Structure formats: C-alpha cells, structure tokens
Amino acid sequence: MKQSNFLFKSSAKISIILPxxxxxxxxxxxxxxxxxISIDPQNIELIVVDDGSTDNTSLICQRIxxxxxxxxxxxxxxKNTGKGSALRTGVAAANAPIIITMDxxxxxxxxxxxxxxxxxxxxxVVVGSRNLQGSTTHGTSIIRRLVTTGFSFFNQAMxxxxxxxxxxxxxxxxxxxxxxxxxxxVINGFSHDAEILDLAFQNNLSIQEIAVNWTAIPESKVRIxxxxxxxxxxxxxxxxxxxxxxxxxxxxxxxxxxxxxxTEEILHSLPDGSLCMQRDSGIEIFFTNLENGNELRLVNxxxxxxxxxELHRTSYSKRDLSKILKNPLTGS
Numbered sequence: 367m368k369q370s371n372f373l374f375k376s377s378a379k380i381s382i383i384l385p386x387x388x389x390x391x392x393x394x395x396x397x398x399x400x401x402x403i404s405i406d407p408q409n410i411e412l413i414v415v416d417d418g419s420t421d422n423t424s425l426i427c428q429r430i431x432x433x434x435x436x437x438x439x440x441x442x443x444x445k446n447t448g449k450g451s452a453l454r455t456g457v458a459a460a461n462a463p464i465i466i467t468m469d470x471x472x473x474x475x476x477x478x479x480x481x482x483x484x485x486x487x488x489x490x491v492v493v494g495s496r497n498l499q500g501s502t503t504h505g506t507s508i509i510r511r512l513v514t515t516g517f518s519f520f521n522q523a524m525x526x527x528x529x530x531x532x533x534x535x536x537x538x539x540x541x542x543x544x545x546x547x548x549x550x551x552v553i554n555g556f557s558h559d560a561e562i563l564d565l566a567f568q569n570n571l572s573i574q575e576i577a578v579n580w581t582a583i584p585e586s587k588v589r590i591x592x593x594x595x596x597x598x599x600x601x602x603x604x605x606x607x608x609x610x611x612x613x614x615x616x617x618x619x620x621x622x623x624x625x626x627x628x629t630e631e632i633l634h635s636l637p638d639g640s641l642c643m644q645r646d647s648g649i650e651i652f653f654t655n656l657e658n659g660n661e662l663r664l665v666n667x668x669x670x671x672x673x674x675x676e677l678h679r680t681s682y683s684k685r686d687l688s689k690i691l692k693n694p695l696t697g698s
Contacts, residue, residue: 372542373642373649375633376461378411378437380483381541383460385452386414386470390421392583396472397430403479412438414470415456418446450551450558457548458655459639465544469535475579482538482576490543490571493529493563494536500577527567529575532560536578543571545641546687549614549654553604557597561604569688614687615661616680619668620648628672635671637664643690650680652690 382400386393393414401407412435414427424442431438441455453467464486468474474494482492496503533556539547543566553561566573621627627648636642639655653661669677682690 371644372463373629373633373644374461374463374541375636375638375640376411376437377409378462379405379409380464380466381411381413381457381460381462383453383456383465383467384412384414384470385417385449385456385467386419386423386427387417387446387452388419388421388423389470390419390423390426392472393423393470394426394430396468396470397427397434399472399476401434403476404483405479407434408436410435410437411460411462413456413459414438414440415452416440416442417449417452418443448554448558449556450561451554453558454548454551457544460541460545461638463541464538465541466538467535468537471583473580473583474534474536475581478536478576478578482536485574485576486538486540488572489574490540491563491566491573492538493531493573493575494534494578494580495529495531495575496534496578496580497530498575498577502579504581527563527573529563529573531575532563534578534580535559537562542641542643542690545639545654546614546652546690549652550612550684550687553600555596555600557601557604560597560601564605565684565687568684613684614682614690615653616682617651617653617661617665617668618645618648618676618678618680619651619672620645620676620678622674622676632668632672635668648675652682 384393384396397412400410400412412431414424414431416424416427424440428440431440439459441459443452443455457465457467464483466479466482478494482494485492495501537559547562547565550565551558551561563573619632629649632649633640633642636651637655641652641654643650643652653664656664665677665679
C-alpha cells in the first residue's frame, strides 16, 4: 500500500481504539500501561468508545486521557450496539496512519505493540494469535478454547484464508485500510473480527499473524455459548449476503487553474477522521466517517468555501475497494 498517497490531519503516529462496556474497574490499568509503551503518549491518538456503559467508564477514561493523552478522546454511545459497532465508530474517528484495536481488559500483553509496528512495515493487516508457536495463554477454560478453535475452523472453511485466530481482540492496520474495511463492514457483534479479515482477504490485502501472550481476565463480558451462537448466525448471514455492504462514497476536489492547491486549508475544513488521498490535480475525500445524509452537507460546505474548485462525486463498491487500497489512482 502506498501510504504516501494518503493525507492525515493529525500528527499522531498511531491511533489505538478501545471498545468499552462497563469497564470502570478494568480499563484504568490499560490506559496507564499505554503511557509506558515505545510510542510517546503525545503521539498516540487514544480513542475509547464507551458502548452504552451504565457505570463511570466514560468519566474515568476522559480524566486519564485529559492528563496524559492530549490527542485522545472518549466517544460515548447512548446505548449498547455491540463490539463491532463500537470499533467501527472508533476507526471512523481515527486520524493516524496506523490503527491498533485491542480489548479494554488488557488480555493481550502490550509488548505485542512493537511486534505489530514492525510487521506493518511490510503488511497491510497484522493479527494477534493465541495459536502460533511462541504464543502463550493463561486461564483459558476448556469450553472457551474449544469454542474459539471451532469458530476459527468454521471461519477458515467459509472464507479460505489461513488466519488461525480470528477472535483475538488485538489487531493492527495501515490506517487507510482500516478505515475503508470498517466503513464497508456490516456486522455489529463479536464476529465483526472475522468479517474484517474476510474483507481484507477478498481484496488481496496481506495479513500476518504474530504470536502474543494472552491471559483470560476475570469478569469477561464475553458469554461463551450465547455470544458464540450469535456470532455464528451473524457471520452466516454476512456470507450469504443477507446484509449487503454499502458502497464507499467520495468526493474529488480538483483545481481549475494553475494556482497552488490549498491542501492544508481543505484538510482543516473536513471533520475529524476524514480519509483523503492525494491526486494529481487535487485530493479525493472518502466518506468513511460520515453518517448517512451528512455527505451532501459536507459537499455544499466545501463548494461554498472553495468556489473556484471542481467537485466530483465518486462511489466504490465492495469489489472496487482494492482500487483504493492497493492501487490508488493519481489522475483526476
């Protein structure tokens, strides 16, 4: 992937997305531990998505972010909509060239961050795995191990990719790839992880697994039997195309003259989380961070602010995603 073709509003080096549901007790140790990783907190865009908590998760996270992560934010959803939905919200709001997702309970040892950053130098998607040689797991029940392994085998049979552990919550992406994949996804529950990897596989993106140290944390929000059955149903419905992904809408902003193109001015006129690609005559904006109905509003605002530029709407279907992700066009 040609990262240099994409433009980023933030100076953050990585975005870390944490979905959280009633995690007021378990998430503070993770947030404090993230202050000690190899990336300076000043360069981390830490995004906590509170998925309808009824405790003080948002308040506690906001206090820690205010003190130590100046580029971070808390997004509080009014009601619980599922892990997949929370991750989709967080990725849409991210502004960094690398995006890492992880569970709020810190089940995966944070030493894996250095390994995924190294792997992302050559890979599109990096997946933490509890099944590779060199990985360790602690406290996993026999039922959980059997269910997780069974779902991974089922997933491989349906999708033909070789990822051995789709359900580990620790994953990392080239930022633009994550934003396109998550914007195209439709699953809201726990099988969202499997859907994202399937979308990546279908678009010929490189996926690498890395061994991680993983510990089962008490008071897990995962209900093994119930959530596994729901995940099975969700993924089957997705594979049977009962829920079709929406196309990625976009906008080309092109100069009509030889005057210098106001790239920075346009970038700062866009909402946080906007995904932009450099083109020969201007930039292309992908609406991966806008709710339905807000695209036209943004187009009208840009037209008023930059009346001398040409604006052209674009649309990419699921099968067109590789044109953005692997072979970005530079002409207009």
